[in-house]
Amino acid sequence: MKVALISGVTGQDGAYLAELLLGKGYIVHGIKRRSSSFNSQRIERIYQDPHDPEARFFLHYGDMTDSTNLLRIVQQTQPDEIYNLAAQSHVHVSFETPEYTANADAIGTLRMLEAIRILGLTNRTRFYQASTSELYGLAQEVPQNEKTPFYPRSPYAAAKLYAYWTVVNYREAYGMHASNGILFNHESPLRGETFVTRKITRAAAAISLGKQNMLYLGNLNAQRDWGHAREYVRGMWMMCQQDRPDDYVLATGVTTSVRTFVEWAFEEVGRKIEWVGEGSEERGVDAATGKCIVAVDPRYFRPTEVDLLLGDATKAAQVLGWRHETSVRELAREMVREDLKVMRGSPQEEAWGQCIR
């Protein structure tokens, strides 16, 4: 049985990846942070009692800012594959916590690579790094592929740039099987509630049920290449199965504005949005009632914004055979439906069942 170690297992991608690998017969170890409140909701469905002799899913307390802890976990688990997904992953928050973001996202990646090297696992353990389309930032080229120059626009992106090049360097210097997945935005019903798609789908559900009055957003003009997380974690696994490590873009090749995503999400609950005003005065009005339900709040503007991301995943299609399946429109529909279920009080288990499987 292959052994995988996933940092960030309690996050959106960690949950989908753990389920994928368990389905493939792996023994899966996940690193989970200590928290004063419950932070394992996304993996509750796949939790296994460690006392069960058949158990193949194990959790370890850890943190990307703690080298000795990472060293010990890698030593104990002796993984064939490490998926380094843990990160302070919120771009806007990284402007508020730049030092922590650099520590966890940049130096954290270095710590994990060093653990592999110190323990003499360089020729055994394959490494996947969660790199990001945020690396392109102000890129002049559209669409962006593996050769497009990087221009990070946030402390988060700068930290991920350090991690990206460290992975490339460890591959070249020590012959490690280390790959960067340069993943464009991917979402799902498990997406964190403060990322824009989930914030919108939750608001559409809540407003339609009379549980919320207004949705406040920042830059409605930002355009993103949004795919489904379930399909992107499959690409991560594929990268680790290749004979040679390399870097790959995963994307859908379609870009959509935040404004359009809002319209689609509200259409799903039977509301048509009409836009009035401009800039920070722009409002989204319910066409049927004339009531304002979406407003711009400049507090959500970023000091430096990434206006447009559009990925070209040709290399991943040709080499890995990876392709996205779900369109952004279908994604919006699925997310709104799952949020409606949860808000109507269906057991959360049911919502997970549908989205993880």
Ligand code: NDP
């Ligand atoms: P999430 O924010 O949902 O999950 C991040 C995970 O990292 C959580 O498990 C979180 O723990 C954990 N984590 C955060 N800080 C630390 C730390 N200091 N030590 C240990 N664990 C930590 O992110 P996603 O699942 O969406 O993304 C996974 C990775 O992929 C991230 O590295 C992200 O930057 C990157 N990425 C994501 C994309 C996307 O569109 N989703 C696109 C490209 C890259 P906790 O649950 O306790 O908060």
Ligand code: GDR
């Ligand atoms: P992003 O995702 O920054 O691309 O990073 P996010 O959903 O936060 O923002 C996307 C775009 O929407 C605009 N926006 C808002 N964003 C948020 N969060 N909240 C708002 O109210 C809002 N209004 C408008 C943003 O300005 C931005 O342009 C995600 C994360 O998962 C990263 O970890 C990952 O690396 C990248 O995707 C690829």
